[in-house]
Amino acid sequence: MDIPIRQSFRIDGESIELIVKIGGRVVGGLVAVWTGKNEMELRHLAVAADSQKKRLGQSLVIRLQEIAVLRGCRRIHTIARNTSVAFFRNLGFTTVPGVSPTHPIFQRHGITFTLMAKEL
Numbered sequence: 752m753d754i755p756i757r758q759s760f761r762i763d764g765e766s767i768e769l770i771v772k773i774g775g776r777v778v779g780g781l782v783a784v785w786t787g788k789n790e791m792e793l794r795h796l797a798v799a800a801d802s803q804k805k806r807l808g809q810s811l812v813i814r815l816q817e818i819a820v821l822r823g824c825r826r827i828h829t830i831a832r833n834t835s836v837a838f839f840r841n842l843g844f845t846t847v848p849g850v851s852p853t854h855p856i857f858q859r860h861g862i863t864f865t866l867m868a869k870e871l
């Protein structure tokens with residue numbers, strides 16, 4: 752059975768989904784979901800390997816913040832990979848206390864997770 756990739760990442764509840772296209776090709780996107788009246792979780796964020804380091808990831812998160820704040824969001828949190836902690840710090844996110852999840856597949860590739868958040 753074919754399961755569309757988008758469906759395999761399906762999220763229950765209201766979300767904000769953004770994509771960035773260059774020349775008709777989707778090269779990045781994010782999904783953020785409401786986790787409370789004034790809070791969202793940035794659940795997925797990715798930029799295609801050949802389009803990274805062009806400020807597209809940063810633009811996506813900044814646009815999310817602009818939209819989210821207009822809709823009453825006061826805080827965004829995320830579970831950042833160790834490889835993207837510096838990217839989020841650059842955007843004003845800080846590490847917050849809490850138990851970070853682990854995943855054997857990510858662990859095998861040396862990827863750990865850190866809880867991070869930003870007040871808007």
Ligand SMILES: CC(C)(COP(=O)(O)OP(=O)(O)OC[C@H]1O[C@@H](n2cnc3c(N)ncnc32)[C@H](O)[C@@H]1OP(=O)(O)O)[C@@H](O)C(=O)NCCC(=O)NCCS
Binds near residue numbers: 797802808810835
């Ligand atoms: C993390 C990711 C979304 C960043 O996207 P990007 O478009 O390459 O990042 P940008 O070009 O917008 O970077 C913005 C700034 O963060 C810095 N930055 C980006 N990735 C970084 C990294 N891995 N480590 C340190 N700094 C990083 C850039 O140098 C830039 O800094 P500057 O403004 O001082 O020049 C992208 O690398 C990616 O898709 N990675 C794989 C998936 C992933 O890790 N997603 C996050 C899940 S938690």
